[in-house]
Amino acid sequence: MDERPVIVWFRRDLRVADNPALLHAAGVGAPVVPVYAAGWERDDPWRPGSAGRWWLERSVAALAESLAALGAPLLVLPGTAEQELPALAGRLGAGEVVWNRLLEPNVRVADARVAEVLERDGVATRTFNAGSLFEPEGLFARSGRPFAQFTPFWRTCLSLPDPEAPLPAPARLRGLGLGGGAAASMPDQAGSSWRPGDTGVVWYPGEPGGGQRLGEFLDCCVAVYHSGREVPAIDGTSRLSPHLHFGEIGPRQVWEAVRRVEEKAWRGRRGLPADPPPGGAADPTEGAESFLRQLGWREFAQYILFHSPWIPEAPFRPEFSRFPWQDDPAGFDAWAAGETGYPLVDAGMKQLLTEGWMHNRVRMVAASFLTKDLLIPWQEGAGFFWEHLVDADLANNTLGWQWTAGSGPDAAPYFRVFNPALQAGRYDPAGEYVRRWAGPHTPSRPIVEHDRARVRALAAFHGLREGRS
Template sequence: MVSIIWFRQDLRLSDNPALHAAVARMKSCGGKLLAVYIDDQKWPKASVAGAASRCWLHHSLLALDHSLNGRLLVCSGDPAKILAELAEQTGADSVYWNRCYEPWQVQRDKQIKAKFKQRNIACQSFNGSLLWEPWQVLKKDQTPYKVFTPFYRRGCLSAQVPREPLPAVDLNQDQLLDISKLTRSSIDQLKLLPEHNWADDMLARWQNTAGELQIGENAAKQRLATFLNQGLAGYKQGRDFPSQSSVSRLSPHLHFGEISANQVWYAATDKVLADSGADTLQSDLDHFHSELAWREFSYYLLYHFPEIPTENFQKKFNNFQWKANEAYLLAWKKGQTGIPIIDAGMRELWQTGYMHNRVRMLVGSFLVKNLLQPWQEGASWFFDCLVDADLASNSASWQWVAGSGADAAPYFRIFNPVTQAAKFDANGEYIRRYVPEIAALPNKYLFDPSNAPDDILQQANIKLGKDYPFAIVDLKASRERALAKFKDLGSAIER
């Protein structure tokens, strides 16, 4: 007998519940295991990740194939059709996968299960991505939470404890089905890599000191170990400073399932226990756990409110009059706004496929409030550029910044990017790294070159409007304009 394990956003061999079940079935029957990844060509166009994310996927699949001794069957097309054909060709009597939570994937998986049931083929799905299932955490009236803190404190933490991570499966090549006679594509044939060499520069930012690309399950484990040893202590405060190494940078590894949230949750807990649970470290752990819970909340919202990637969670925002401006939007995308911390963040995004969390909030606030551009434009650009292009987190976070989401930032919270830069990049390390054309400015004027005296600009050999743009909006005036427009929305955030 053959058992099929369908890899999706769980590209790992350890703590993989579906893989564990498939291997157990295979061993009990003395059969073979068929490992398959399908590049789904039936997804809605709006859900197709951008070049950065697809580039990461390419290398993550290579890493998984290596772990499977070259026996990962890679296909492209309609998963329902492909899985049915594989079951018929191989005589498979069971199919296993870990659940995904994007709306169209939920619907697709239900249909696939129903078809396999008609054919008397066992079909099981598991939770390999989340600490708590979205339907597991509800209010007393059995409706979903709309505010993060009660969701996490009253809902998640009072629910069952997250399951302990599972060990890596024990597989040898003889247990994996020979795929040489099956119709398949190569990973290269999926054409996940862009045709231009932009990806080479981007991937270089994800190499270790030995020049090795840090993508895949082993890299994810190493990234976690590095964070626990170097970033967890002081995380609560340090995570706000983009030039420090206090953030985990695990988001792409989590998105593609190279590591699970359960592994991260318990590894961080074990680290604190091993260090005798010092009070300050416990505080850092609690804050880190709450950030993992924000990821959970994002998936929770997407599951219960599947329209959040495109529609305002708070319907009163449907009446908001955005001021669409292509010039503003383009300047923001290119990192040419004349506001250094904003430009640094947008250039980091383009160059690395990643952006520091504090800076994500700043560039988001600047776009939707100072520039009055629709949050959907920002969400779309991030989804196109991030290696961790995660629909749930991206959608929930952009709606939070815009004020239109669940438990969103209040309309009057408009980050001042100049004072924020002075506070969280006081020495200008982050800005100078990504906006080198103004690196010669003293710190006093680095955060707001448009207000630097002429003699200071001359000493730094900078001509505004030529070497670096003037600020495209006045921060004070644009803030007042945004406050007036947002205040008009009236009623308080729905609780």
């Protein structure tokens, strides 16, 4: 048997269950060396922001604990993968380096370089899918071009065979006995001074925390998700986004768990024994279906980024490069501090600054305010979110911002300018969310008058359509 060690390179797949690269390595029979490369290229604009680094540090520590318990301690190395992996493979005489693929364009380029160097040194490489339900390579619209709209994309995905069942965690790993020499904590430069505020929401970064969150959501909320998801004052959504982003739980695990809840509900309907549906929903599968559709948006975001790798910087619709964006530092600062005078926007920004998370409905309203009421480029808002969200994710954040700004695929129609006051009335009618977050700090005078700002935005969009700007 080949006794040369197998290196498992962890990135945003910080879990031991449903981890195909890890399970493959365990099956080889040779010693397994799990590695996390904690360094970033100096010029990498997509290094995690401060909230993301806070999360990452804890997630890596949780992974290290799980791996140590399985028998193969995690080696955390301070440099980039390109610097560290070939050197480590050489030092250990590794036969193979394996990892799970990511879809971000810059990551794919770096991966190809790492693989090239390793293979040149005679080390085999092998990659797996752990992060998506439906990989984006072979999926195209009837025209032969990539999908640019969610509904046909998702309909096509759902016509494919179901995603594979999640894989078990390895029962045991044969480590290399690197023992006390192995560092399992993140180097200082990867740390962050960000801390979540004391708001009652407790984040548990790491695989056990992700599993627990999913379980709680399935018990309390999935059956009524379709109605609860639009109410920012309640815990109607899963809050799984940071866990999914860092791969502490995989989409196949979530998919399967939700399907199981659905099956149980259907069995209950046919008169077979099953617990009553939580929340008393009339159709117990409606919430689950609505939730799986949101996982579909996550797939769509990854798909769009894969096929249009320029979109974190430039508009998906090229005509938007002519949009008359404004330079408005004072407006940006007021928005970022939650001091626009529009309570729902301000409450959302305060939730973001405190929890590192914001409800989806409020993300849309806050993003619309920045891009349409203030005409500030969506890239500036996306950058701010990147720094402050614990779930900052290049695919989802880019799609969310471009969709709201009108420049993205399947975007909100250009004439749809969210009215922050009406949105508050509809989705937070009792003002509970606003009171919790914006409290008394909101200045009474709005920084722009929405009706006037809307007319200005519509004129700008109209000019774009007419080719005048």
